[in-house]
Amino acid sequence: MIGDIVIAGGGLAAQRCAETLRRSGHDGRIVMVCEERSRPYDRPPLSKEALHDGVDMDALSFRPDAWYTDNDVELLLGTGARGLRAEERVLELDGAPALHWDRLLIATGSRPRTLAQLARFDNVTSLRDAGDARILSRVLRPGARLLIIGAGFIGQEAASAARRAGADATIIEAGAGPLSHILGSEVGAWLSAMHHSRGVTLHLSSEVDSVSGGREVGSVTLTDGSRVECDHVLVAVGVTPSLDWLAGTPLGPGAIRADADGGTSLPGVFAAGDCAATLDPALGMHVPGNHWESAARQGTRAAKAMLGLDAPAPGISSFWSDLHGTRIQYLGHAQSADAVSFDGDREAHDFTATFTREGRPVAVLLAGRPQQLPQARQLLSTTTR
Amino acid sequence: MSYTATIDAGACSAHGDCEAIAPEVFRLDDVAVVIGSGEDELMLEAARACPAVAITITDAGSGVQLFP
Numbered sequence: 001m002i003g004d005i006v007i008a009g010g011g012l013a014a015q016r017c018a019e020t021l022r023r024s025g026h027d028g029r030i031v032m033v034c035e036e037r038s039r040p041y042d043r044p045p046l047s048k049e050a051l052h053d054g055v056d057m058d059a060l061s062f063r064p065d066a067w068y069t070d071n072d073v074e075l076l077l078g079t080g081a082r083g084l085r086a087e088e089r090v091l092e093l094d095g096a097p098a099l100h101w102d103r104l105l106i107a108t109g110s111r112p113r114t115l116a117q118l119a120r121f122d123n124v125t126s127l128r129d130a131g132d133a134r135i136l137s138r139v140l141r142p143g144a145r146l147l148i149i150g151a152g153f154i155g156q157e158a159a160s161a162a163r164r165a166g167a168d169a170t171i172i173e174a175g176a177g178p179l180s181h182i183l184g185s186e187v188g189a190w191l192s193a194m195h196h197s198r199g200v201t202l203h204l205s206s207e208v209d210s211v212s213g214g215r216e217v218g219s220v221t222l223t224d225g226s227r228v229e230c231d232h233v234l235v236a237v238g239v240t241p242s243l244d245w246l247a248g249t250p251l252g253p254g255a256i257r258a259d260a261d262g263g264t265s266l267p268g269v270f271a272a273g274d275c276a277a278t279l280d281p282a283l284g285m286h287v288p289g290n291h292w293e294s295a296a297r298q299g300t301r302a303a304k305a306m307l308g309l310d311a312p313a314p315g316i317s318s319f320w321s322d323l324h325g326t327r328i329q330y331l332g333h334a335q336s337a338d339a340v341s342f343d344g345d346r347e348a349h350d351f352t353a354t355f356t357r358e359g360r361p362v363a364v365l366l367a368g369r370p371q372q373l374p375q376a377r378q379l380l381s382t383t384t385r
Numbered sequence: 386m387s388y389t390a391t392i393d394a395g396a397c398s399a400h401g402d403c404e405a406i407a408p409e410v411f412r413l414d415d416v417a418v419v420i421g422s423g424e425d426e427l428m429l430e431a432a433r434a435c436p437a438v439a440i441t442i443t444d445a446g447s448g449v450q451l452f453p
Contacts, residue, residue, distance in 0.1 A: 016399070023414060062401075293398040293437070300399070300415055311415075315395045320436055329436075371453035373438040377396060 003102030010034025013273030016299030332363030
């Protein structure tokens with residue numbers, strides 16, 4: 001008999017955990033501790049359509065308000081986790097009485113990294129939550145000048161949204177090309193060319209050297225000597241696990257190592273989503289989160305494990321991005337590749353990039369070919385599993 | 386109403402887009418499951434929207450696979 005289950009976090013992994021617990025027959029107490037004031041919502045649209053269409057919380061929410069009452073899931077909104085007393089099985093909260101738990105899921109996600117030299121300015125934001133998306137969607141007007149620091153997927157999607165809105169977009173990237181440290185120089189070059197063709201200015205192998213402005217950043221000077229004027233700065237230089245609240249426990253501040261079912265080194269404590277580094281049995285290594293599908297699966301698996309139920313072996317997680325109207329999908333782990341081959345037409349944004357290591361496929365990137373995903377998944381599952 | 390949908394459970398990652406588009410055909414459990422049938426075009430739309438391309442649509446009359 002499982003007693004109270006507490007879920008620290010209100011993102012995708014947390015939501016999937018709660019849903020799976022109820023669906024699997026757990027009829028005990030479930031409490032979700034959500035730092036944000038909105039009920040759990042989906043984040044990928046925040047850097048995509050929400051920047052164009054505006055932020056509609058009812059559309060972004062995973063479930064309507066009634067779902068939580070109908071399923072007897074207690075939502076503590078605007079309440080952060082503050083501390084863990086693992087031996088007593090107690091979660092301390094900000095501004096609310098501590099909760100006793102029999103099983104605890106830690107799914108507090110991640111927060112954007114910031115840059116100290118930009119921290120004091122009013123027109124500098126990140127893009128992580130609905131509030132950030134609201135600000136950026138208001139900034140993106142014809143003629144507005146958006147400066148983006150970091151050419152990861154968030155930065156590139158913001159550039160794509162900016163151009164769609166008629167705003168200017170400039171990206172500063174420390175690496176030699178967008179995502180080239182992960183996807184290699186050829187895919188990086190393709191992404192660069194795509195942005196150029198859509199009017200995005202890219203400064204590669206470049207960083208912010210100095211910043212001028214009063215309350216707002218007016219311009220930045222880069223390490224390559226160029227100067228970029230801007231109306232707004234988006235800092236998109238990655239995320240770090242939101243685990244400061246676990247100081248003094250054996251967990252954090254780095255991503256929590258979890259087994260394939262989310263179990264941690266502490267009895268009764270599970271971890272999932274962006275704050276976890278979850279064991280991938282096929283790879284034999286702990287993989288940090290930060291992707292939608294892995295967070296969804298981990299939340300589901302943790303719920304099953306809490307109840308002592310078996311979960312099917314996880315499939316290969318993919319993730320997707322939409323850049324300038326082209327759907328990009330990626331699955332596998334290209335970092336270990338020693339070669340990449342292309343099939344299709346890169347200029348037409350219609351191709352498959354297959355990454356291999358010693359001739360064996362380890363990752364696939366699809367551009368403009370969503371219907372090819374099953375074949376890509378099949379290719380990887382027969383060679384890496 | 387002659388199309389049938391099947392879901393590759395290993396590929397489905399429970400995005401839920403199919404349920405949102407055609408709730409009379411798809412329901413989200415641990416993964417999406419087919420619970421009924423619906424308008425042909427709606428089923429195709431749901432299959433096209435699936436980010437994991439986990440839905441196959443077949444014309445039950447001719448046996449021809451229509452998507453993906």
